[in-house]
Amino acid sequence: MQTIKLNGDVHMPILGLGTFRVRGYSTVYQVLDAAFQAGYRSFDTATVYQNEADIGKALKELLPKHGLTRKDIFVTSKLAPQDHGEEAESACLRSLEQLDCDYIDLYLIHWPGKQGLKSEDPDNKLHRQKSWQAMEKLKESGKFRVIGVSNYTVEHMNELLSHCRIKPSVLQVEYHPLLVQTDLLNFCSSAGIHLQAYSSLGVGKLVSEPQIIKVAGKYRKTPSQVLLKWAVQQGIGVIPKSCNPERIKENFMIFDFSLSEEDINTISSLHSGTRYCWDPTHVA
Structure with missing residues (x-):
């Protein structure tokens, strides 16, 4: 497994398993079991996914089954938009309790705005700052190994860097061939922040893109493998999600081939600014 060295001297697998909409203990257990068998060691969840407790319980059973310990895996979770601001510290501690972990490897602010406020409300900035301060405190106490943000724009990132004591280690955003966020990638590269992509397959729609299918045929790989x-x-991290054991295994098998520079450029040229998820650009 290829890893990325994050600022903060923490190594994170470049490929992890996303768990959005993976709910119910039996489903969580089966999905994580298949992931461990395939070789995954990184797992991404969030408060709003409503599966932290089931993931924590499943990990307690699956780690010994696969001959692993807590230090062998990397767990990411995220602060819910409703918990921005004054509620942030208690919400962070609740994630730790739900996951039944002594620490979380990476904890992110999930969204730049606070639930209940209008996107243009300037108070969003104040809530973001208070949330970050709470996360800095928990990182310093050892509860979080590194901290970061999700769905931030360049403007949000510049604002964060203007006041933070601890620099974010990761920015997680929607990123795929139809949404090549070059400005964010360049920003992160220059700032020493790792960019991690979600929705790498365009919520499943990009696997039927003719150009992706053509490239996949050339390498005798699947469209999903080419996209990842x-x-x-x-150097962009990915966290593909699936509940299908064969797809979980397939998505992991991307380390035995390399795309040519020409093919990477061809795929990147598909950029159209298309978003399949949320647009944070309007959040003040």
């Missing part, structure tokens, strides 16, 4: 490799080969 396109990101990973550029």
Whole structure:
């Protein structure tokens, strides 16, 4: 497994398992079991996914089954938009309790705005700052190994860097061939922040993109593998999600081939500014 060295001297697998909409203990257990068998060691969840407790319980059973300990895996979770601000510290501690962990490897602010406030409300900035201060405190206490943000724009990132004591280690955003966020990638590269992609497959729609299918045929790989490799080969982390054991295994098998520079450029040229998820650009 290829890893990324984050600022803060923590290593994170460049490929992890996303768990959005993976709910119910039996489903969580089966998905994580298949992931461990395939080789995954990094797992991404969030308060709003409503599966932290089930993931924590499953890990307690699956780690010894696969001959692993807590230090062998990397767990990410995220602060819910409703918990921005004064509620942030208690919400962070609740994630730790739900996951039944002594520490979380990476904890992110999930969204730049506070639930209940209008996007243009300037108070969003104040809530973000208070949330970050709470996360800094928990990182310093050892509860979080590193901290970061999700769905931030360049403007949000510049604002954060203007006041933070601890620099974010990761920015997680929607990133795929139809949404090549070059400005964010360049920003993160220059700031020493790792860019991690979600929705790498365009919520499943990009696997039927003719150009992706063509490239996949050339390498005798699946479109999903090509899409994930396109990101990973550029140093961008990925967290594909699936409940299908074969797909989980397939998505992990991307380390035995390399795309040519020409093919990476061809895939990148598909950029159209298309978003399949949320647009944070309007959040003050």
